[in-house]
Amino acid sequence: MFRPLSIFIGSRYTRAKRRNHFISFISLTSMIGLSLGVLAMIMVLSVMNGFQREMSNRILGMxxxxxxxxxxxxxxxxxxxxxxxxxxxxxxxxxxxxxxxxxxxxxxxxxxxxxxxxxxxxxxxxxxxxxxxxxxxxxxxxxxxxxxxxxxxxxxxxxxxxxxxxxxxxxxxxxxxxxxxxxxxxxxxxxxxxxxxxxxxxxxxxxxxxxxxxxxxxxxxxxxxxxxxxxxxxxxxxxxxxxxxxxxxxxxxxWSLTQGSLFSAMKMEKTMIGLLLLLIVAVAAFNIIATLIMVVADKRADIAILRTLGMTPRQIMAIFMVQGSIIGLTGTLIGTVLGVLGALNVSALVSWLEKVTGQHIFSSDVYFISTLPSELRLEDVLLVTMAALVLSFLATLYPAWRAAQTQPAEALRYE
Known part of the structure; x- marks a missing residue:
């Protein structure tokens, strides 16, 4: 099956075992961090949707x-x-x-x-x-x-x-x-x-x-x-x-005259928490920058050889953009799947924790609700997923540009 050379080499770099295990570790932590950030955003937004639904049904039902x-x-x-x-x-x-x-x-x-x-x-x-x-x-x-x-x-x-x-x-x-x-x-x-x-x-x-x-x-x-x-x-x-x-x-x-401020505050709270959690995703996504910079330094000789064989700076840049994008895509997809599963089962998870620990996390004597509600919305999942993918892609641009600027003679001087 035909694949562009940049995609072939970029995916090969991702699959290959690196000589520098520290780079592999940083790459793995970037992927895990991105997955956890996406997981947290989807679950928290779903729980806040559930709280808003419960408050709407109870208050606006009365x-x-x-x-x-x-x-x-x-x-x-x-x-x-x-x-x-x-x-x-x-x-x-x-x-x-x-x-x-x-x-x-x-x-x-x-x-x-x-x-x-x-x-x-x-x-x-x-x-x-x-x-x-x-x-x-x-x-x-x-x-x-x-x-x-x-x-x-x-x-x-x-x-x-x-x-x-x-x-x-x-x-x-x-x-x-x-x-x-x-x-x-x-x-x-x-x-x-x-x-x-x-x-x-x-x-x-x-x-x-x-x-x-x-x-x-x-x-x-x-x-x-x-x-x-x-x-x-x-x-x-x-x-x-x-x-x-x-x-x-x-x-x-x-009802907006008497209860509108409450629901406006809930909407504002969801927006602010979403932005704060997005910072976690951004930190994990931009760890890809550190990973790719170290990969570029490790592959300077390979880059120089590819340049001497006729590859253009744009193709070199595409190699590392593909590699970083694969890391971001994998982390985002894993986080999305786990986040969706977690949002659909968060109430059962809380009930299980209460049964195991013997403690009521949401006691009806203290809180208005005795369970943790969750409402998974497709638009939230798509928004979180797209935000993580965009941030991951942006994180690949600078290291890929640095790789494209590598001069073959300079890179091979001490090889």
């Missing part, structure tokens, strides 16, 4: 993707509004919602809380609350009974159990000198949920009719209708479209 609310006035006929919204192609479900902020008080202890007034029958169309209940059920919220569903962190902080009573304090506009007076409402714990995020300590649910009573509205009035979207990352765009279709008198809010 908070509204978007809310279409009355512009300064409560919504009375929310059923009709929900039907209109569900007719939009990007909306998967709609349910009424009323949002309050206040303080919970129990035996002298207090904490801020975000209260959502919901309709138990319609809530399953827009949230994952039903699947996250660890005590009680959504149907236990009944109008007029002042029931409340709390997060697990809030229940633990106050030492609450089903049937306990606590006080909700909300601000209310009044004619008092300060303009605001506290309004107190007794609540009865009828359920506890666990999402596995900060919402477990900052969110509570009551019936929409009880929320209307606290705000002195009619029992059927709500703040607006929350919708669950097919593509939650298009929430600002879709929410604006929905409000525009309904006309004046409605305003739109979406």
């Amino acid at each position: 908070v509204p993707h978007a809310v279409i609310a009355g512009d300064g006035q409560p919504v009375a006929d929310w059923q009709t509004l929900a039907e209109k919204l569900e007719g939009h192609s990007g909306v998967l479900g709609a349910a009424p919602i009323t949002q309050l902020e206040g303080m919970l008080s129990f035996k002298g202890s207090m904490q801020p809380i975000e209260i959502k007034g919901i309709d138990p029958g319609a809530e399953e169309r827009v949230s994952i609350l039903g699947s996250k209940m660890i005590a009680g059920k959504i149907g236990d919220l009944r109008p007029g009974e002042s029931g409340v569903i709390l997060g697990l962190m809030t229940a633990r902080r106050f030492g609450l159990k089903l049937g306990d009573n606590l006080t909700l304090i909300v601000p209310e506009l009044s004619d008092a000198p300060g303009g605001i007076t506290p309004k107190m409402q007794r609540l009865n714990v009828v359920g506890v949920f666990k999402v596995g995020a900060e919402l477990d300590g900052s969110l509570a649910m009551i019936h929409r009719a009880d929320a209307a009573r606290i705000l002195r509205w009619q029992p059927d009035q709500v703040e607006g209708v929350r919708v669950r979207l097919a593509d939650l990352y298009r929430a600002p765009e879709v929410a604006a479209e929905l409000a525009a279709e309904l006309g004046s008198g409605y305003r739109a809010e979406d």
Whole structure:
């Protein structure tokens, strides 16, 4: 089979046993370092993707993707509004919602809380609350009974159990000198949920009719209708479209206003960690420079002979570019294969380590998640692989250029 001379000699130099074992050792460590760098990048990026997926599913499964609310006035006929919204192609479900902020008080202890007034029958169309209940059920919220569903962190902080009573304090506009007076409402714990995020300590649910009573509205009035979207990352765009279709008198809010900073921080963190890990790959790739420089010094006589036989400087340069590229390609492919296998099995690996050591690496009592999530994405694998190959190729240029500059007479003078 025909092969260009430069490729033939370059691949032969790579396979041949060198007289200088130190050069072989440096070449091997460069390959291993490159493989480990690629392996680390793929696994870490996959784990960060898994964390982002878990946080998205848990947090955005509880908070509204978007809310279409009355512009300064409560919504009375929310059923009709929900039907209109569900007719939009990007909306998967709609349910009424009323949002309050206040303080919970129990035996002298207090904490801020975000209260959502919901309709138990319609809530399953827009949230994952039903699947996250660890005590009680959504149907236990009944109008007029002042029931409340709390997060697990809030229940633990106050030492609450089903049937306990606590006080909700909300601000209310009044004619008092300060303009605001506290309004107190007794609540009865009828359920506890666990999402596995900060919402477990900052969110509570009551019936929409009880929320209307606290705000002195009619029992059927709500703040607006929350919708669950097919593509939650298009929430600002879709929410604006929905409000525009309904006309004046409605305003739109979406999750990016309340949770956007969290997911922006997660995206920034992934980018920065990716850049830091890329430096590891770069260090391993540029070790190829040291390897090739020593190979060039070791092969000066061979280079001189090849030049006298008629090889051009460009062909000499190609020989060592091929040799360095083979080292980079081999290391990158090994790292990619191991990284993909590691990313697909990292959860099982952590479980095995916990079983062997008897220690819980991700204890549910300390962390929001008890397993190490991983989501392998093709674009991440391709990006890491291409970056490693490009850096490896760039590392071959200078040593190959130095080899091409070798003068035959000078190299053979002392041979």
